[in-house]
Amino acid sequence: MATAFQLRLRLHTPVILPVVTPRLETLLAEALRHQRLDWTAPVNDLPLTWDDQRGGYRGSQAVFGITAQHGLVGQVVKLPSSVTRLPAHAATRRNKPIKNIKIDGSGTAPKLTTHHGYLSPYLMFYGEGDPEECLKLLSLIHHVGKEHARGQGFFTIEAVEPDPDEGWRMRPWRSAKDHVSDRYHAIPDTLRMGLTGTDEPVYRPPRVLKEVLA
């Protein structure tokens, strides 16, 4: 029996949001791939309800949970740039000897890339499905967001509670009417609805959502 739930995570380090805010389904799929040690096989057995009518999993995007004492704080996180260019192939072109290799910053000191981090007491996901199974899977991963391998977005599981307000609607849908209308204004975008597939016109919540917890 699928139940609607709110998953509350305690946030310890700032989350650096990617362009598309992480969703519960992508986080669970990542955990499932960790469990199977297979990052190529398609994931079809998430413990979330698939909404056939709307064409997506009933799992929300990340929502920042704030309290009366602690709000949502923006932090500037500066990290050394990762070297994404390997110019060795370029060095051999046209028989021109290479003297310097350009890495962002300089040859000796990598530049610090500035990221926008978000820190709040809690990070929440809403979903509909099997909360116990979701908890088991989420216990396999400890970070969320960009630069997760460098300690950003570290979380621990705080609580799972029933959610009567259909919070799982806070994710991209094909129609603007499928959103919870009083919490935010849906933004048009072009994203894929599931874990695989092609991008299509959707309406999504703003990247940064916050909710006051008692």
Place this chain on the structure above:
Amino acid sequence: MNRGYALLHQATKGFRAPAKMDTYTPTTVSCACCQRAWEEVEEPGLAMEYQYSAGYAFESVCTTCYTPRLASTDMLGVEKLARGGKPVGGKLGMLAGSGGVITPSGELHLALPQGWIDKFQGGELGRQGRLHRCGAMALLLKLQGAGALADSHQGFVFVENWGRKADTLMGQWRASFSLSEVWCLSDQGAEPLDLAAMIDVARLVHAEWLAKKAVTPAFWRPIVQAAQGRRHDASLQKWTEGLDDPMTLLAALPVDPHSRMRLTPVMRELIPLIEEGAL
């Protein structure tokens, strides 16, 4: 993500005159600037060679990412006369301090100071009336008011500052789909801004006769400090006491704390527009 690059490619066709495009088939996996695979870029399998400076490695970049480095006397106009009187065209990547907007239909509009408008008036963009003497944000709102950004699913591109570092600008190039989340592109990277909320805030402070105060950092300090994690309850209390309707203003503020940190500079752009009656 590709939509932003597609719009730039469509808007800058005139910059890529065939004679200037010394393309070759790349041997790398992806464009060195935008990291897109060669089959994903607008002109698949065609690369331009880029070298930071003499002695540095050669990099293969896609034709879209190379566009801000291309000089065009036809499109932009004559930037300067080289030795011997040879005209050198203007480049998009050299318009430091200026911005621009690409509309959903793929039209490039530039926000320039008067000196550059005079200089580039003879170019194709100048003749078509796409050079505007205003700030980048004012240009965006002017085009929005004229209905040029109406087709929201097609997206638009907002360049806050063309800057001097074309590789950083092009590496994070992306389209925006709503005024509630405008990606401000510059040579420092891409940053989202809730412009719709900012306009609401500007209207509210103007209605409360606080327009002069709201363009100073001192007015927004309690809000900005709270967004930075340095909340000072006494200052916030004093701030709310100075307003007629503080709850409405607090509710109108953007949710994103990084947008709140930009309140002063954005108000400096928006409040004059409200005073002129343009918003």
